[in-house]
Amino acid sequence: MEFWDHIEELRKRFIRIIIVIIVLMIIVFSFKSFLFDTLLFGPLDPNFITYKFICQIFPKSGICTNPFYINLQNLTISGQFIKHISISFLVSLFLAFPYILWELWMFVKPGLYDYEKKSAIKILINALLLFIVGALFSYFIIVPLTINFFFAYQISPMVINQFTLDSYFTTFTTLLVLIGLVFESPIILNFLIKFNIIKLSTLKKQRKVIFIVILIIAAYITPGGDPISLTIMTAPLYLLFELSIKIAAKSEKKQKTI
Numbered sequence: 001m002e003f004w005d006h007i008e009e010l011r012k013r014f015i016r017i018i019i020v021i022i023v024l025m026i027i028v029f030s031f032k033s034f035l036f037d038t039l040l041f042g043p044l045d046p047n048f049i050t051y052k053f054i055c056q057i058f059p060k061s062g063i064c065t066n067p068f069y070i071n072l073q074n075l076t077i078s079g080q081f082i083k084h085i086s087i088s089f090l091v092s093l094f095l096a097f098p099y100i101l102w103e104l105w106m107f108v109k110p111g112l113y114d115y116e117k118k119s120a121i122k123i124l125i126n127a128l129l130l131f132i133v134g135a136l137f138s139y140f141i142i143v144p145l146t147i148n149f150f151f152a153y154q155i156s157p158m159v160i161n162q163f164t165l166d167s168y169f170t171t172f173t174t175l176l177v178l179i180g181l182v183f184e185s186p187i188i189l190n191f192l193i194k195f196n197i198i199k200l201s202t203l204k205k206q207r208k209v210i211f212i213v214i215l216i217i218a219a220y221i222t223p224g225g226d227p228i229s230l231t232i233m234t235a236p237l238y239l240l241f242e243l244s245i246k247i248a249a250k251s252e253k254k255q256k257t258i
Helices: 003-030 032-040 049-057 079-111 114-152 165-182 185-194 200-205 207-221 227-257
Strands: none
Touching (some): 003 032, 003 079, 114 165, 185 227
């Protein structure tokens, strides 16, 4: 294919992507009550599944002994309408992401060798799954704990915490994306080991040091730093590290046998 043929092919794929996003956006926009009251505002509800689970295991936790009720504030005339549109777009973009990857993959696929296709497919699928797991972990664990901590935290009884719509969604989306990217660490470490930037043997020997580093990162990400929140955040991050080592060791062993 000539250069302009490639451009035309890419243009057609982008048009299909835009159509899919618009259709999804219309559908998502129509389900306002489910989108906001059930899904996005779920962590604001004292009966959210995460709070119930924590209270069953740790009944004396502050989440259980001091139930909270949060009402968000809108400070601009068109704030709620604009937020409805922008959130609908972001959710539709998230839902369309697998399709976007597929369209881009079909565009670059003809120019790859067979072994490159197999490697690329594995990386794309694993990266997508890890990001989704990270986003779900953030939604069910990190976001609720963050909201609860900041709502309960006061520098003085004279100051009342009242969240705005914008601040809530900024925190919500930032945590989802941040934790989603953190969960990509197995793939990133695998690349670093594969290109000899980091040695696998070094990682194995420095497990204790890495655990402390992970603990510090978890303490920074997790608001409050209480033992429950810290444990909930540290455990999956360290498991991701161990998963990275196993994947890298398997890949290294496979290369030696070839």
